[in-house]
Amino acid sequence: MDRQNSQTFNPEHLLLVDSMREHLADVLKPCHTNEYLFRFLKAQDYNVNRAVEAFVSTMNWRKKNQIDSIVETAQEDPYLRVLRNFWPGRFLEGASVDQIVYYEDVGVLDIKHILSVIPHKYIIKYHMYMMELQEIERRRMHQEQGCPISMIIIYDMRNVGTKHIQVAGFEILRELAKIDEEHYPEFLDKIYLVNTSGILSAVLKMARLFVPEKFVSKIQIGTGNLLSMLSISSLPSTIGGTSTVNFSFCGSLNYYDIFPDAERVTIGNKSHHTVCQSVDTPGSILDINFVSECNDIGLTVSRQKAEEGSQGEDEKIIFPLKRFNSHVNAVSLQVRASKAGKYAVRFDNTYSTWTSKCVTYKINVLHPNTAVGSDAITDST
Known part of the structure; x- marks a missing residue:
């Protein structure tokens, strides 16, 4: 057993941690010190079985949310x-x-x-x-x-x-x-x-x-x-402290702080605006980010049909029309494209009889290996 800093635990606690290690031998990593395991044990009132279940649940959560790489990839994420x-x-x-x-x-x-x-x-x-x-x-x-x-x-x-x-x-x-x-x-x-x-x-x-x-x-x-x-x-x-560090922080935040090259478009009533993106590598990710002003906006994503005269399937809807309250909550949607081809992101205002909508958006095509959340949508061909 890893006895690092074992003096911080009493003998009974060490035996319980040892038992956890036996149960988790196949999944433990060097960073899973006694102190780390003991935290799960203490949280579960020193019940080894429950502590093991909690630990495994956390490891699955970390894998699902790609936590192990979150620090090193933070600089690549515009929001973070x-x-x-x-x-x-x-x-x-x-x-x-x-x-x-x-x-x-x-x-x-x-x-x-x-x-x-x-x-x-x-x-x-x-x-x-x-x-x-x-x-x-x-x-x-x-x-x-x-x-x-x-x-x-x-x-x-x-x-x-x-x-x-x-x-x-x-x-x-x-x-x-x-x-x-x-x-x-x-x-x-x-x-x-x-x-x-x-x-x-x-x-x-x-x-x-x-x-x-x-x-x-x-x-x-x-x-x-x-x-x-x-x-x-x-x-x-x-x-009550005496620190000379500047504790003032940025007060305002706007969408162009995140995406300086975001595009802004006004979509008339009973109209729509379509952005086409070419995907060259199967498995690439359409990264769709947008906000609207004052009102909601609809969105749909589709893979376009093959060019006239060529063999291929008709247009396929990947993400069906959904209205977003993007004037209240900013939207970020990831769609994994299973095939190469042309994809259409359509901002839809055809349901609005009288009101035009202003939308600011940024759409990127990301590499297939890019880390995305578990809520990403897959174009299941």
């Missing part, structure tokens, strides 16, 4: 690239030798606006990316310190108001809390809500409807012993 610069949160370096400390200025977030520019699934993906960065840092610190590493989150609640009480925001919070509880167990130690206001009680009341009680139980109002526990020089002045 922008979110890394935009999102109002950062790790506080040097704050603690045995804890990862993350600070987020919640008050500057406008979730309604963010969702109108960034698709929901990429906000979730960004969270996965950040959790993986923390796992990497956790392993590094654990190797250096020789003791378990926990995580503290500081949410700065100044400027939080009624605009932050959004159902969409709480639904995202619920999804993130579920991911953390199931796939990053026993990572989060404490959540500090600082610079709180009278709106906090309403926020917490709403939160209890969306997230597990175990998550809520880790919340502490105010700084508590935070300032005595962490290095003051690493904390922002808004919570």
